[in-house]
Amino acid sequence: MEKITSNQNRRVKAWTKLKTKHGRDNANQYLLEGWHLVSEAIKAEQPIVTIITTQARLNADGAAFADQYECVVVTDEVAKHIADTKTPQGIFAVVTISASDQVAANYARGGWLLLDQIQDPGNIGTMVRTADAMGLQGVVFGAGTASQYAPKVSRAMQGSQFHVQIAEADLVEWVNEYHEQGLPVYGTELNPNAVALNTVNAQPNFALIMGNEGNGMQSALLAMTDDNIFIPMKGNAESLNVAVAAGIVMFHLQK
Amino acid sequence: MEKITSNQNRRVKAWTKLKTKHGRDNANQYLLEGWHLVSEAIKAEQPIVTIITTQARLNADGAAFADQYECVVVTDEVAKHIADTKTPQGIFAVVTISASDQVAANYARGGWLLLDQIQDPGNIGTMVRTADAMGLQGVVFGAGTASQYAPKVSRAMQGSQFHVQIAEADLVEWVNEYHEQGLPVYGTELNPNAVALNTVNAQPNFALIMGNEGNGMQSALLAMTDDNIFIPMKGNAESLNVAVAAGIVMFHLQK
Known part of the structure; x- marks a missing residue:
């Protein structure tokens, strides 16, 4: 040795x-x-x-x-x-x-979490762990999201990266693929057309996009979502951390 | 000047x-x-x-x-x-x-989050922000939980410490006070008697205890809870971050 x-x-x-x-x-x-x-x-x-x-x-x-x-x-x-x-x-x-890390096997089938320009390794790790806990197929790291191989991100995922699939890919292509299959794509931008979480049905196949901690989703993706979901709350909605919001929505969709 | x-x-x-x-x-x-x-x-x-x-x-x-x-x-x-x-x-x-930081005004009324030996400033900050978003009365920092005045904790709360009440107090006393008023105290320990989140009703008055990231709640508190709530999930439950779990339960209880 x-x-x-x-x-x-x-x-x-x-x-x-x-x-x-x-x-x-x-x-x-x-x-x-x-x-x-x-x-x-x-x-x-x-x-x-x-x-x-x-x-x-x-x-x-x-x-x-x-x-x-x-x-x-x-x-x-x-x-x-x-x-x-x-x-x-x-x-x-x-x-x-390996090349299989780049393209996921279950491409646009089942539940997938799409990360749009998420910066904080802790937030990324927590969301991948939650996707694992909720039985999602996997997580797509879009452009501008920290790398899955960066030491801090890799540690924050705490092994969940080996339980769910991780892809690094163009989110627009993923959203198009979901749409071609007639499957829903949800955003989480708070806008006047957003629908309350409790009005959305739990379902096995969906893409859920979470946007940047400060700036939200990029506008190209926002324009492609079927619905934007908001979480009906009694307090100050601005205060919700991105990983907590993702957790609440994933929990609802996988029920 | x-x-x-x-x-x-x-x-x-x-x-x-x-x-x-x-x-x-x-x-x-x-x-x-x-x-x-x-x-x-x-x-x-x-x-x-x-x-x-x-x-x-x-x-x-x-x-x-x-x-x-x-x-x-x-x-x-x-x-x-x-x-x-x-x-x-x-x-x-x-x-x-100030002394008012030590004892909260709405003692054991409304929804309160009780933090039992939570170590990570990011987790503490995220939970206080979520309590703010969900309209809870406040958060009690029990013994062994990092101080609300520690620089990292104070920053992680991002101002939510001024929207909800923060108390540093003995959690056993708080639980006793809830019980004297006939109000429920929930834990989040996964044990054989735990009840599924969806079987618990939303309600205005409750105490929710979140335990240490690695070791869970202290046994003295665990013995005092009315119910332990578990979050029914399809995947690997071990992977849920404490702040995400707290967020899902608080969201359900404040509906």
Whole structure:
């Protein structure tokens, strides 16, 4: 088993580059950090290339991965250098970005959440987790939405990225596909024509678009929705966080 | 108008101490940061002692505060030193922690959200915002929940702390008070006796307890709930974020 003790090592340099978009695009790989995510990726049979582990972590959990994958043992210092978190858990997986991540298998069938320019990794992660909890098919990351492979986004999804499908795609194409199949596309812009959530029926096939935290949905998409849904509330509607709004609507649609 | 140009200034040192619990307890004051929060505090007639502003911010927004409050003009460097954010907006308010923050006026009447050992400032802020959106009376911060005056919590509430009442109190006392009045107390622990959300009626008076992100509610409180509510879902229930779960339940109860 290879052992690496220096941050100057060629492979360590390559791994740290995976924390940037440029580095991920060049290598066609991304980095998962932490035991929960790595073990979820193993369970989900993700295309893991290498597992990077400290000796302590190898002793504790190695039985779950040491025979299956190429493993490299690193010092705590190297682990800290590779990590995106302040208190790394001493385990990482280098994973191939496969073409199937780009186009989803169940294209425009079932319930899908479409993310239009969502910026905050925490909001993205929470929405993917909720889509998982609600039994949706998957989540489409539109242009301007943070990458699913960015370290903060990847951690915030807490493994739900391996339970639902994730696509990075043009939302206009997705909406067109839903329309061609006669399936509804919902937005969540508060406008005079918006319909109350309780007047919309629960249903197995739908696309739900959530827009940017500050600016809402882009106008091209807004013009394509069948209905905009509003959540009838007694208080100050401006205060609803995008992930909470998405959760309430997804819960209603999947009932 | 006083002008301060040095981080070594006595008042600057006192203000930076308000970022810690110890400093807030000693001074009986806390610090608000950013124009949105400061302007919300002005609108809500909070007990503002001093407004700290850069010259640029004073020129832009001074009309809204310069005549009403003691103002101190600081340099960008001093503003950065006082700030808790990386890109400060050059405005802060020093606010008195008043006794009315500790005990809420509408004690155990209306809808209240009770936070039991909630750690994450983002989750706390999102839940207070949702309580505001749903028209609840207020939110009780129980022991072990991050302080409402901690800079990150205060920012995450985005002004909703001035629209609903916030109390820091013993949750057991609150639950007892609800029970004495014959009003229901709901928990959200998933256990064999839990009842489905759709079987619970919407109602004007209730207490809803949300427990710690990892460990759930403390057992003493759990034993005191009238019902534990679960959210019936088609997917993987473990994946629901605490603020999303709270949002779905609050939305249902306020219908």
